[in-house]
Amino acid sequence: xxxxxxxxxxxxxxxxxxxxxxxxxxxxxxxxxxxxxxxxxxxxxxxxxxxxxxxxxxxxxxxxxxxxxxxxxxxxxxxxxxxxxxxxxxxxxxxxxxxxxxxxxxxxxxxxxxxxxxxxxxxxxxxxxxxxxxxxxxxxxxxxxxxxxxxxxxxxxxxxxxxxxxxxxxxxxxxxxxxxxxxxxxxxxxxxxxxxxxxxxxxxxxxxxxxxxxxxxxxxxxxxxxxxxxxxxxxxxxxxxxxxxxxxxxxxxxxxxxxxxxxxxxxxxxxxxxxxxxxxxxxxxxxxxxxxxxxxxxxxxxxxxxxxxxxxxxxxxxxxxxxxxxxxxxxxxxxxxxxxxxxxxxxxxxxxxxxxxxxxxxxxxxxxxxxxxxxxxxxxxxxxxxxxxxxxxxxxxxxxxxxxxxxxxxxxxxxxxxxxxxxxxxxxxxxxxxxxxxxxxxxxxxxxxxxxxxxxxxxxxxx
Amino acid sequence: xxxxxxxxxxxxxxxxxxxxxxxxxxxxxxxxxxxxxxxxxxxxxxxxxxxxxxxxxxxxxxxxxxxxxxxxxxxxxxxxxxxxxxxxxxxxxxxxxxxxxxxxxxxxxxxxxxxxxxxxxxxxxxxxxxxxxxxxxxxxxxxxxxxxxxxxxxxxxxxxxxxxxxxxxxxxxxxxxxxxxxxxxxxxxxxxxxxxxxxxxxxxxxxxxxxxxxxxxxxxxxxxxxxxxxxxxxxxxxxxxxxxxxxxxxxxxxxxxxxxxxxxxxxxxxxxxxxxxxxxxxxxxxxxxxxxxxxxxxxxxxx
Numbered sequence: 122x123x124x125x126x127x128x129x130x131x132x133x134x135x136x137x138x139x140x141x142x143x144x145x146x147x148x149x150x151x152x153x154x155x156x157x158x159x160x161x162x163x164x165x166x167x168x169x170x171x172x173x174x175x176x177x178x179x180x181x182x183x184x185x186x187x188x189x190x191x192x193x194x195x196x197x198x199x200x201x202x203x204x205x206x207x208x209x210x211x212x213x214x215x216x217x218x219x220x221x222x223x224x225x226x227x228x229x230x231x232x233x234x235x236x237x238x239x240x241x242x243x244x245x246x247x248x249x250x251x252x253x254x255x256x257x258x259x260x261x262x263x264x265x266x267x268x269x270x271x272x273x274x275x276x277x278x279x280x281x282x283x284x285x286x287x288x289x290x291x292x293x294x295x296x297x298x299x300x301x302x303x304x305x306x307x308x309x310x311x312x313x314x315x316x317x318x319x320x321x322x323x324x325x326x327x328x329x330x331x332x333x334x335x336x337x338x339x340x341x342x343x344x345x346x347x348x349x350x351x352x353x354x355x356x357x358x359x360x361x362x363x364x365x366x367x368x369x370x371x372x373x374x375x376x377x378x379x380x381x382x383x384x385x386x387x388x389x390x391x392x393x394x395x396x397x398x399x400x401x402x403x404x405x406x407x408x409x410x411x412x413x414x415x416x417x418x419x420x421x422x423x424x425x426x427x428x429x430x431x432x433x434x435x436x437x438x439x440x441x442x443x444x445x446x447x448x449x450x451x452x453x454x455x456x457x458x459x460x461x462x463x464x465x466x467x468x469x470x471x472x473x474x475x476x477x478x479x480x481x482x483x484x485x486x487x488x489x490x491x492x493x494x495x496x497x498x499x500x501x502x503x504x505x506x507x508x509x510x511x512x513x514x515x516x517x518x519x520x521x522x523x524x525x526x527x528x529x530x531x532x533x534x535x536x537x538x539x540x541x542x543x544x545x546x547x548x549x550x551x552x553x554x555x556x557x558x559x560x561x562x563x564x565x566x567x568x569x570x571x572x573x574x575x576x577x578x579x580x581x582x583x584x
Numbered sequence: 585x586x587x588x589x590x591x592x593x594x595x596x597x598x599x600x601x602x603x604x605x606x607x608x609x610x611x612x613x614x615x616x617x618x619x620x621x622x623x624x625x626x627x628x629x630x631x632x633x634x635x636x637x638x639x640x641x642x643x644x645x646x647x648x649x650x651x652x653x654x655x656x657x658x659x660x661x662x663x664x665x666x667x668x669x670x671x672x673x674x675x676x677x678x679x680x681x682x683x684x685x686x687x688x689x690x691x692x693x694x695x696x697x698x699x700x701x702x703x704x705x706x707x708x709x710x711x712x713x714x715x716x717x718x719x720x721x722x723x724x725x726x727x728x729x730x731x732x733x734x735x736x737x738x739x740x741x742x743x744x745x746x747x748x749x750x751x752x753x754x755x756x757x758x759x760x761x762x763x764x765x766x767x768x769x770x771x772x773x774x775x776x777x778x779x780x781x782x783x784x785x786x787x788x789x790x791x792x793x794x795x796x797x798x799x800x801x802x803x804x805x806x807x808x809x810x811x812x813x814x815x816x817x818x819x820x821x822x823x824x825x826x827x828x829x830x831x832x833x834x835x836x837x838x839x840x841x842x843x844x845x846x847x848x849x850x851x852x853x854x855x856x857x858x859x860x861x862x863x864x865x866x867x868x869x870x871x872x873x874x875x876x877x878x879x880x881x882x883x884x885x886x887x
Contacts, residue, residue, distance in 0.1 A: 225849045225850060226849055229852065252852055350744075351743070351744060351829070351830070351832065352830060353830060353832060409721070409741075410721035410740060410741030410744055411741075411744070412741060412744030412745075412832065412833040413719070413720070413721050413740075413741025413742065413743045413744025413745070413833075414720070414721060414722060414741065414744070418720065418722055421722075422722070544851060544852065547850075547851075548846070548850055548851040551850075552831060552832060552833075552834045552835055552838075553834065555744075555832050555833040555834050556833070556834040559744075559746075559833060559834075561746065561833075561834060
């Protein structure tokens with residue numbers, strides 16, 4: 122009996138010792154990733170581009186380009202990698218992708234622990250770029266921008282537009298560029314051409330035309346604008362577009378980068394945007410019960426031809442081309458004030474950032490330069506997106522709708538997705554926009570809360 | 585010498601020590617996975633800044649900020665409302681079904697027991713998705729049925745309506761959760777002596793009197809247990825809110841766990857986020873202690 126007890130005790134002690142030993146091992150925190158696709162390229166003769174690396178180097182590039190939700194961007198990126206690999210056999214790119222929700226959880230944790238890749242996509246403003254920039258995780262691109270003449274190339278000002286959220290100045294004179302974008306994500310109205318023809322309508326040339334179209338459909342018993350705000354972002358798209366329609370671009374920039382404290386969200390032009398949002402709900406221009414409808418269901422209403430107009434971005438062009446039972450057209454969101462410059466939301470998509478711990482910075486910069494080159498941007502264009510840097514589209518595949526988008530956004534000023542201005546506004550405006558649209562808060566109260574959040578952010582260190 | 589050593593070892597491995605030794609592995613696991621993270625959470629709640637590596641010691645500032653934050657109090661109130669709803673809906677429905685299923689003469693009793701328990705095994709994310717679909721204002725069956733029976737005016741976007749969103753989620757949750765209370769009550773009902781029902785019948789008691797004077801006292805302990813578990817669960821609710829409404833419309837369905845999620849992951853204010861977790865844990869611990877004390881009293885009174 123005693124012997125058995127002793128054995129039992131020894132076994133238990135061994136188990137405890139093993140457990141302690143297992144716990145004491147200092148394991149390197151492993152970055153949890155989704156399925157990783159490595160693009161291994163066969164050896165090809167080196168081209169004329171100078172190679173910073175003489176030995177074979179592997180660069181990890183972290184994106185949100187998933188083959189599921191974000192198939193178009195994923196396909197474009199993968200195609201770009203093939204071209205890159207042929208030209209740079211010594212620098213292998215390992216593409217690691219995450220869905221956008223992981224950019225709120227896994228990716229920020231990896232940034233904090235210094236485990237993220239050499240190039241990482243960052244949501245602009247308060248979501249990723251700003252906190253990462255303020256925490257000192259990012260290498261400014263400025264030196265590389267000089268070296269590769271990105272500033273001269275970026276005639277559309279996409280780099281500055283991407284980095285305004287970091288509190289930098291809106292001129293090129295010495296800003297720190299934390300992120301470099303390669304494509305735009307323009308918003309606009311996609312409409313049912315067949316339905317417009319039936320109603321005898323044409324795309325609006327100005328605000329009055331647009332309101333007339335809205336009224337025509339309303340009188341015909343159809344809410345003209347598809348709206349699905351259950352996930353809270355679609356309301357922000359409408360609101361951001363309305364802000365672009367009412368607020369002069371200089372005032373908008375001043376509010377955005379905090380350079381002029383006298384410009385406030387409570388000013389009449391900003392307020393008019395919030396008021397119009399509510400007026401349009403009361404007028405019956407939107408899908409009823411929009412706060413209970415997901416965006417995908419709302420888009421289903423548009424694609425099924427039940428409602429004629431949808432405000433969304435060009436990332437849905439391919440989906441519309443594939444699924445709409447009618448011809449889809451595009452027009453930019455009109456300007457409400459004829460005296461101000463036409464501003465639409467065409468902020469650049471998530472830019473690439475380089476974390477400080479990247480061991481192959483020169484190679485990463487070379488790859489970045491490739492992504493914003495003609496060769497790097499062509500696959501994105503062919504997937505329906507609009508490149509940020511000057512680009513020759515001749516000879517490339519493009520759908521009619523995509524060309525309409527390109528034509529529609531040309532020459533318009535670039536407004537903002539209003540939620541990404543800073544972290545305080547970001548966290549407030551997502552739930553608050555639902556309350557604005559359903560009339561639970563007045564436009565004045567809404568504007569006041571947004572302005573207070575903005576001021577709170579600007580008064581904090583790093584703001 | 586050998587005898588002395590054996591005696592010492594014997595004392596070391598005596599009955600009491602051996603019991604502790606057996607508990608040790610479980611205790612170690614508990615320490616590593618529960619006590620340490622909990623202490624770390626309290627520690628983190630004393631730091632400010634953004635991110636998980638915040639190093640600015642701010643003392644009790646996070647607690648002050650939390651308690652003066654109207655969004656937290658809104659989440660807290662919603663959580664109390666949620667607790668009230670799920671203490672009533674699934675528990676009473678589970679009890680109702682258990683009483684019916686406990687009848688020995690019910691045909692297909694085993695079949696119904698199994699089928700009615702099934703929703704309990706569905707993961708809460710799926711439950712949320714199913715009910716989101718049920719409530720969908722465009723094609724959801726709830727509104728379709730209402731229109732079919734002439735109540736079209738009542739039809740609405742349930743999850744987008746400030747007044748109804750939380751209750752709509754609670755109904756979905758209750759559908760999945762009643763199985764737990766049903767099974768516990770069924771077990772408790774089997775412990776009630778049949779002669780008590782016979783005696784009640786002889787005394788002329790009707791069904792309701794039988795339930796009130798025989799069934800309910802007989803399952804008092806089980807009821808207290810179910811209520812305690814449901815209460816604790818109600819303060820841990822997150823997934824059905826996250827998938828169902830993302831806290832919306834506005835802040836209508838924000839509960840404390842959602843507050844914790846939003847402040848930690850969306851706003852990256854980890855200190856304030858985990859502070860809400862500490863306050864939530866303290867609150868649930870106090871409530872649980874109160875309940876356990878009450879349960880102890882019941883046990884004592886029943887001898």
